[in-house]
Amino acid sequence: GRLQRLRPDMAPPLASPAVIAKAALVVIGYAVAVTAIYLRFTQLQGGNSPPALAMFAVVTATTVLSNGPISLNGLGLREQLHASLLAPLGIAPEIAVAISLLLYGHLLVASLVGLGFWLRAPVPANVEDLS
Helix, strand or coil: CHHHHHHHHHHHHHHCHHHHHHHHHHHHHHHHHHHHHHHHHHHHCCCCCCCHHHHHHHHHHHHHHCCCCCCHHHCCHHHHHHHHHHHHHCCCHHHHHHHHHHHHHHHHHHHHHHHHHHHHCCCCCCCCCCC
């Protein structure tokens, strides 16, 4: 019932092409930033630096595939995807797993920051009692 009440509120923003374009820019910007971090990390580890477009493809594929409902928060799956997808680019499995753990740490920190904001947010007056 609560989701059905949310649906009419979400329809007008989602009908706006500007909202969808801004959301797409945020997602693409995030993938580009993560790609730059991956490239820099591989350079610092002394490995070869693969082409940026190939690394971007690995980042986006890993992001999409690790969000499937296969494992809890993508644990294990994300590491295996990194090792498998970065191997053809000449990146050692140890470096690939380190990159994966770096990304996981980033997600944990971002989640904790979001939790802090969520806990500090005021409760709207029209929220019904959930009990």
